[in-house]
Amino acid sequence: MTEHTHKQFDAEMEAIRSGVLSMGGLVETQLARAIAVLDENEDHAALDQVGAVEQQINQMQMTIDQQCSQVIAKRQPAAIDLRMILTVTKIVNDLERVGDEIKKVAYKATQTRGAAPLTRMRAFDVVRAAQHAQSMLQMALDAFARLDVAAAAEVIGRDEEVDAAFQAILRQLISYMMEDPRTITSALEIVFIAKSIERIGDHAKNIAEAVVQVVKGIDVRHASAEQIRAEVAEE
Amino acid sequence: MSPVFLAGLVAPVAVAALTALVGMAFGAGWALAVLAPGAAGIVIYHLWNLHLLARWTRASSDTAVPEGRGAWRIAFSDLYRRVRLRTAYQRDLAHTIERFTSAAEALPDGMVVLDAANRIRWANAHAQRLMGLDLARDVGQALGNLVRQPEFIRYLDTGDFIDAVVVDSHRDAGATLSIQIVPFGVEEKLLISRDITRLEAVTRMRRDFIANVSHELKTPLTVVSGFLETLQDLDLEPRQRTRFLRLMQEQAKNMQRLVDDLLTLSALESEQNALTETTFAVMPLMLELSAEAKALSGGQHTISLDVGPDGDAGATVVGARDELASAFGNLVSNAIRYTPAGGTITLGWHVGEDGSGRFSVADTGIGISVEHIPRLTERFYRIDRSRSRATGGTGLGLAIVKHVLLRHQAELDVASDPGAGSTFSVVLPAARVRRVAAANATAATVAPTSS
Numbered sequence: 231m232t233e234h235t236h237k238q239f240d241a242e243m244e245a246i247r248s249g250v251l252s253m254g255g256l257v258e259t260q261l262a263r264a265i266a267v268l269d270e271n272e273d274h275a276a277l278d279q280v281g282a283v284e285q286q287i288n289q290m291q292m293t294i295d296q297q298c299s300q301v302i303a304k305r306q307p308a309a310i311d312l313r314m315i316l317t318v319t320k321i322v323n324d325l326e327r328v329g330d331e332i333k334k335v336a337y338k339a340t341q342t343r344g345a346a347p348l349t350r351m352r353a354f355d356v357v358r359a360a361q362h363a364q365s366m367l368q369m370a371l372d373a374f375a376r377l378d379v380a381a382a383a384e385v386i387g388r389d390e391e392v393d394a395a396f397q398a399i400l401r402q403l404i405s406y407m408m409e410d411p412r413t414i415t416s417a418l419e420i421v422f423i424a425k426s427i428e429r430i431g432d433h434a435k436n437i438a439e440a441v442v443q444v445v446k447g448i449d450v451r452h453a454s455a456e457q458i459r460a461e462v463a464e465e
Numbered sequence: 466m467s468p469v470f471l472a473g474l475v476a477p478v479a480v481a482a483l484t485a486l487v488g489m490a491f492g493a494g495w496a497l498a499v500l501a502p503g504a505a506g507i508v509i510y511h512l513w514n515l516h517l518l519a520r521w522t523r524a525s526s527d528t529a530v531p532e533g534r535g536a537w538r539i540a541f542s543d544l545y546r547r548v549r550l551r552t553a554y555q556r557d558l559a560h561t562i563e564r565f566t567s568a569a570e571a572l573p574d575g576m577v578v579l580d581a582a583n584r585i586r587w588a589n590a591h592a593q594r595l596m597g598l599d600l601a602r603d604v605g606q607a608l609g610n611l612v613r614q615p616e617f618i619r620y621l622d623t624g625d626f627i628d629a630v631v632v633d634s635h636r637d638a639g640a641t642l643s644i645q646i647v648p649f650g651v652e653e654k655l656l657i658s659r660d661i662t663r664l665e666a667v668t669r670m671r672r673d674f675i676a677n678v679s680h681e682l683k684t685p686l687t688v689v690s691g692f693l694e695t696l697q698d699l700d701l702e703p704r705q706r707t708r709f710l711r712l713m714q715e716q717a718k719n720m721q722r723l724v725d726d727l728l729t730l731s732a733l734e735s736e737q738n739a740l741t742e743t744t745f746a747v748m749p750l751m752l753e754l755s756a757e758a759k760a761l762s763g764g765q766h767t768i769s770l771d772v773g774p775d776g777d778a779g780a781t782v783v784g785a786r787d788e789l790a791s792a793f794g795n796l797v798s799n800a801i802r803y804t805p806a807g808g809t810i811t812l813g814w815h816v817g818e819d820g821s822g823r824f825s826v827a828d829t830g831i832g833i834s835v836e837h838i839p840r841l842t843e844r845f846y847r848i849d850r851s852r853s854r855a856t857g858g859t860g861l862g863l864a865i866v867k868h869v870l871l872r873h874q875a876e877l878d879v880a881s882d883p884g885a886g887s888t889f890s891v892v893l894p895a896a897r898v899r900r901v902a903a904a905n906a907t908a909a910t911v912a913p914t915s916s
Contacts, residue, residue, distance in 0.1 A: 248607055255613025258635050368635055375610040376602055 239305055243314065246297050247375075250318050250325075253290040254371040256283060257325050257332070261367065261430070264336040265360045268423070280336040287329040291322045310444070317444040321374065324433040324440075328367065331426040331433075335360070338423045355402070356420060359395040360427045366392065366434040373441045383458050385438035386450075392431030399424045473536035476507050510535075574659045581652035583608050583621055595658050597636040608656070617644060626654075631661070641665045677845040681723055681860065685716035719859075726861040730844075733788070733868040740872050744899070745786045747814055747822070748778050753790070755812055758797045765806035773815035779901035780816055782893060784873050792869040795862045796826045796889045802858065804830030804886070813890075820895030825888055832883040841879065842867040866891075873897060 260283050263276050298315045301307060307315060366385050373381040403417045442450045442458065450458045480503035488496030517531035518541075530545040532538065569576050575592030577585060584607050588598050596612050603611065609618045613635065620630040629645035643661045648654050692709045695701070701709070751770060758768045772778045782789070800810045813825040833841070833848065840846045845860035863877075870877055874894050881887035 244607070248610055251610040251613055252615065252618045255609075255618060255635075256615050258613060259615055259633070262633060262635065371613065372597070372611065375606060378602075 235305075239301075239307075239311075242297070242301055242305075243311060246294060246301065246315070246318055249290070249294045249297065250321055251371060251375055253287065253294065253322060253325055254367075254374075256287055256290065257328050258364070258368060258371070260284070260287070260329060260332050261360075261364050264332045264339065265357060265364065267336045268339040268360060269357050277336055277340055280333055284329050284333045287326060291326040294322045295319055310447075313444050313447060317440045320440050321437050324436045328430050328433045331429050334426045335423050338419050338426075341419050355395070355399050356424055356427065359392060359399065359424065360430075362388070362392055362395065363427050363430040363434060366431055367437075370434045370437040370441070373438060377441065377445050379442050379445045382438040382441040382445075386435050386442075386458055389431050389435040392428055396424050396428040469536050469539045472539055476510070476535070480504065480507065511537075574657050577608065577656040577658070579608060579646075579654040579656055583654070586653075592656070592658055595634070595636075595640075595642060595660060620644070620646070631665075674844055677860070678723075678727065681845065682720060685719045688716045689713050723859045723861070726859045726865060729791075729865055730861060730868060733865065733872065740785050740788075742783055743786055744781050744783050747780050747782055747824075748772070750786070750790055750793070751812060751814055754793055754797055757794060758801060758810060758812070761798055761801050762810075766801060766804060767809040769809065769811050771811050771813040777814060777816045777900070780814075780822065781899045781901065782822060783897045783899070784893075785869075788869045789873065792866045793824055793826075793891065795866050796891070799858075799862060799889070800826045800828035800830065800887075804828040808886075816898060816900050820898060820900070822893040822895075822898035823890050824893070825890040827886065827888040829886040832885055832887050833879070833881040834883050835881075838879050838881065842877065 260280060263280055263283075267276055267280070298319050301315060302312075305311075366388055369381055369388075370385045372378070373385065400421060403421060407414050407417050436451075439450050439458075442448070480500065483503065484496045484500040487499045514531075514533045514537040517533065521528060521531050530541055530548055533541045570589045572589065572591065575589060575595040577588040577592045577596070577598070580586055584605050585598065585600075585603050587604070588596075588600055592598060593600055596608075598611060609621050612632075614632040616630055617632050620626075626646040626648065629643045631641060631643050634640035634642050640660060640662045641664075642658050644656060644658045646654050646656050692713045696706065696709060751772065755768055755770055758766075762768060797810070797812065804810060808829040810829075811825075811827040813823070813827065815823045815825075817823060837846075837848050842863045844864045847858075847860055867877060870891060874897070876892045878890040878892055879887065880890075
């Protein structure tokens with residue numbers, strides 16, 4: 231390849247990478263908005279926005295996927311470039327799923343608005359879990375921007391915390407439901423919200439794993455957090 | 466001809482002359498014997514100095530220029546002068562750059578220098594903190610990859626930098642940034658980011674406040690105008706008329722109270738309204754408050770006084786008596802309104818070890834959940850709207866208390882146990898509290914009274 235095509239190729243790769251990150255930014259903003267709905271800081275107008283942006287996120291996923299297949303067809307990338315492109319398709323897939331989960335959280339959150347104060351108190355824990363997932367997603371995207379495997383490994387480790395938070399919320403809600411069957415409807419809504427948040431944490435973890443894969447060239451999807459840390463520490 | 470050339474000529478000319486002389490005197494053989502070492506000496510001299518020069522150019526930049534002899538001494542000293550000038554110039558330049566960098570670093574706003582492709586070239590510490598950048602590894606990274614807010618990316622992409630863009634920070638939940646880009650130099654851009662969280666909060670508060678005031682005034686007004694219509698249109702029995710008029714009067718009183726509270730608040734807030742401080746005794750105020758409480762309660766609650774030993778009862782406070790009395794009174798009336806009949810309300814006054822005074826109102830009422838406590842002093846903040854209005858609150862009482870306390874450098878301390886009661890305490894700084902000597906105080910001590 232001549233220098234010219236190299237340059238163009240680099241520009242295309244950079245455009246794809248930036249595309250992924252701006253899609254990530256959209257998802258992050260969306261998540262912040264959903265948390266505000268959950269935290270009762272925002273009203274129903276925010277909900278309409280959540281729906282509209284969700285469409286935009288889906289559109290971005292398709293655009294980036296198309297860019298990726300074009301680069302593969304036109305340039306036949308190899309080694310790290312190929313890994314990067316394969317990873318990008320995975321990451322945008324995860325981001326799109328996060329978008330779906332956020333939409334669910336926002337809609338369910340408005341449904342629990344009129345719930346009894348008892349279950350609303352638990353929303354406090356849910357908001358905390360959501361904020362945790364939010365910071366994981368942010369760290370994962372930062373790790374992708376910087377190709378920083380150490381940060382990626384940290385995100386992978388933190389997923390357990392979101393899982394634990396989900397279990398804790400579930401246990402609490404079960405005891406409420408047993409005490410007072412009238413809380414069951416709203417408690418179930420909160421279970422769905424918490425589950426979606428837990429899924430967002432999982433997707434953030436997937437993104438972090440993809441970062442490790444693109445940098446190190448190893449598949450860490452089914453490795454434990456300790457194994458990944460050990461892998462990452464090796465230079 | 467240059468001095469170096471002339472100086473360099475001395476040795477060859479001397480050797481040539483000596484060779485010629487020896488040749489004429491002793492013959493060609495001897496001449497050769499002089500010429501050969503002479504020429505070799507000159508070559509070695511030059512080579513040695515050349516070696517010094519080469520060694521100097523390879524050495525680190527702060528190594529001194531070598532000293533030579535003859536022609537080389539002149540050349541080296543010229544070189545030395547030039548190096549010295551250059552070093553001084555560079556030092557000046559480095560100093561200037563450093564000054565500019567530290568100036569940019571000291572700016573209260575975040576600064577980022579971007580290249581033509583919006584990649585990060587430099588950022589000051591503020592920008593790094595505000596936008597979550599790490600200059601050590603983010604130089605060359607596209608800024609949009611790290612500051613990913615859609616509004617910001619759109620702003621970067623459109624290239625229309627006339628206005629600033631306002632984005633919510635992803636790094637710091639609840640923070641709001643104002644970002645402005647200024648193009649400079651050849652295709653470079655300077656990005657200025659500012660934390661406008663407080664400004665935004667003030668704007669939002671003002672908006673909410675106006676909405677709240679309008680709402681609070683609208684509710685009683687609707688009632689009043691509704692009754693007026695009924696009174697005009699229908700021919701009512703005298704008894705019903707009286708009832709409607711009484712309800713209208715109640716609503717009018719509510720509005721009156723709200724307007725009074727608003728005026729009090731604005732008077733407290735205005736800068737011109739200086740604090741008129743006097744020194745007053747605490748005990749009479751406590752007795753007044755307790756009498757007021759009994760009147761408000763109408764015999765439904767047990768009101769008791771709890772005043773600390775000796776000096777506490779005789780203590781005096783420096784401050785605006787009216788304002789403090791209204792603030793304390795507010796707390797007392799809150800306690801009565803939120804405590805069911807049969808409850809106990811305890812008014813306390815204690816002077817602490819550190820000399821600070823603590824006025825407290827403890828009730829056995831409904832209590833407040835933890836998450837509401839930080840927001841209690843917000844205007845119109847209500848935990849339970851229906852209840853607050855039913856008991857005749859304007860939603861401004863604690864806001865007024867907060868303002869009065871601010872003017873007295875005092876603090877409001879709220880402890881509560883939902884279902885078991887709350888304690889609101891005002892902590893007055895030691896500088897405002899005088900403890901009167903124990904001898905006088907004993908006389909002033911009043912035994913706790915109860916209704």
